[in-house]
Each structure stands twice: as structure tokens, then as C-alpha cells.
Amino acid sequence: MIDNPVWAALTGPQACFAEAAGNAARFLPEIAPFAALSDTSDPSAWRDLATITDYAVLVGRSITPHAGWEQVEVTSGVQMIGQSMSGVEDPEAVVLTEKDVPEMLDLVARAQPGPFLKRTIDLGRYLGIRDDGGRLIAMGGERFRMPGWTEVSAVCTDPAFRGKGLGARLTLAVAAGILARGELPFLHAVHDNENAIRLYGRLGFTHSADVVFAAFRKV
Known part of the structure; x- marks a missing residue:
């Protein structure tokens, strides 16, 4: 579950703070800048994300964008x-x-x-x-x-x-x-x-x- 913490939060206890579409969700803009996909390797999830925002910060093990998105910044971290x-x-x-x-x-x-x-x-x-x-x-x-x-x-x-x-x-x-x-x-x-x-x-x-x-x- 903590492999994809933002998704687990937005589709779980913190769903009340989410804007969601299909396999994508994000925190309301005044709450936090983070968004998440159920599976970052799924092109349809990236298409879902495009219906709710044009900019997203994702947290995960390894993330490669699909068509329609480009990476603008990345920072390495530890959990x-x-x-x-x-x-x-x-x-x-x-x-x-x-x-x-x-x-x-x-x-x-x-x-x-x-x-x-x-x-x-x-x-x-x-x-x-x-x-x-x-x-x-x-x-x-x-x-x-x-x-x-x-x-x-x-x-x-x-x-x-x-x-x-x-x-x-x-x-x-x-x-x-x-x-x-x-x-x-x-x-x-x-x-x-x-x-x-x-x-x-x-x-x-x-x-x-x-x-x-x-x-x-x-x-």
C-alpha cells in the first residue's frame, strides 16, 4: 500500500480531499500539489489524469510519463x-x-x-x-x-x-x-x-x- 501512498490516501481515508477521474486522482489544489495514478504504466490512467489537471506531482518508485505528458522536474528521495x-x-x-x-x-x-x-x-x-x-x-x-x-x-x-x-x-x-x-x-x-x-x-x-x-x- 505504501508503494503508491498518494493513490492509497486519495482512494481511502482522504478521498474527501480528492478530485478523481477513473484511474487518476489529485488532492484539491489548496490542500496539496500531489496526484496519483492507480498504475503509472497504464496509458489510460494518464489520459484520466489529463481530465482533472494539466500539472501533477507524483510520488513512486519509478515513473515514466505516457503520451500527452512530459516530465519537468524530478527529485530522488527515500521512504x-x-x-x-x-x-x-x-x-x-x-x-x-x-x-x-x-x-x-x-x-x-x-x-x-x-x-x-x-x-x-x-x-x-x-x-x-x-x-x-x-x-x-x-x-x-x-x-x-x-x-x-x-x-x-x-x-x-x-x-x-x-x-x-x-x-x-x-x-x-x-x-x-x-x-x-x-x-x-x-x-x-x-x-x-x-x-x-x-x-x-x-x-x-x-x-x-x-x-x-x-x-x-x-x-
Whole structure:
């Protein structure tokens, strides 16, 4: 199921956030930029995708576009799973809500963790840590969700506060919430982000697969 996580999410627990056509689906644009096909080797699925969008970011093991689409960007990454890890709740982590979205977007702009839009928070539970003045300086939360699995995502720390272990604390706290529901956490990281990959390994995540994050445009 986590071989095609976006499809599993959009046709499962997060179908309410989907626009779908046949064997293709995408998140609503204000939620996330990701789309998915039931089978990326199926030309009809690419034709279905063309009926709902002219630009899509797909996540998978290996993705080759079919007629009518061209690849415009690709980034190598890894998928890691927390099958035998333990989460740890953090007493300083607060649940973030819709009213916190402007601050979250500001933090994302500074820390660059990856896609996070004005309604991404609707996908799951997000936690944050604030400094003594109340400023949001670190956050992390849940993105793709499918039966038995939830992705840890958007873990980021203000550059001025890095090196203090905030990202690790939030990753464990988000994972704790996932595990408490009887699900397993997983995550994605860009392949060349070696520091993050090492950190996730120390926290108990193990390598599951090499993946690509690929952007495609309809031609």
C-alpha cells in the first residue's frame, strides 16, 4: 500500500480531499500539489489524469510519463517506515489549528520543508513548539493517510533554532499520536538530505524504498 501512498490516501481515508477521474486522482489544489495514478504504466490512467489537471506531482518508485505528458522536474528521495519504533509525546508541543496557519506558512517559507499550503493542515494533526515569546519556531504533522499507515510530514525548524533537537522531538511526538491510533508512521526525505535521513534512522525509522518526486506537465 505504501508503494503508491498518494493513490492509497486519495482512494481511502482522504478521498474527501480528492478530485478523481477513473484511474487518476489529485488532492484539491489548496490542500496539496500531489496526484496519483492507480498504475503509472497504464496509458489510460494518464489520459484520466489529463481530465482533472494539466500539472501533477507524483510520488513512486519509478515513473515514466505516457503520451500527452512530459516530465519537468524530478527529485530522488527515500521512504522510511517506523515499523518497530516508539513515539514520545512532548509536553511543550501544542496542537496547531486553522488560526495558526499564517504562522505555519511563514515558518515553512523560512525552513523550506517541502509543500505546505493553506489547507494542508486539514490532512491531520499538526504540532508546534514556540519560543519564550510565543513565536512558532518548529512544527511537524501528518499528511498522507491510508489504512494502517500515516505519513509524518512538514517537520521543520526555524534556521535560528536548529541544532536543539526540536525536529527530533516533534517527529517522535507526531509518531506517538499515529501509533496511539494503532497505525504505523512512515515518511519521505529527499535523497541528499543526509542529516535528516540519519536523524530519522536514530529515531527508529528504517529504509523502505528509494522513491522519486516527479512533476509532470500536460503537452
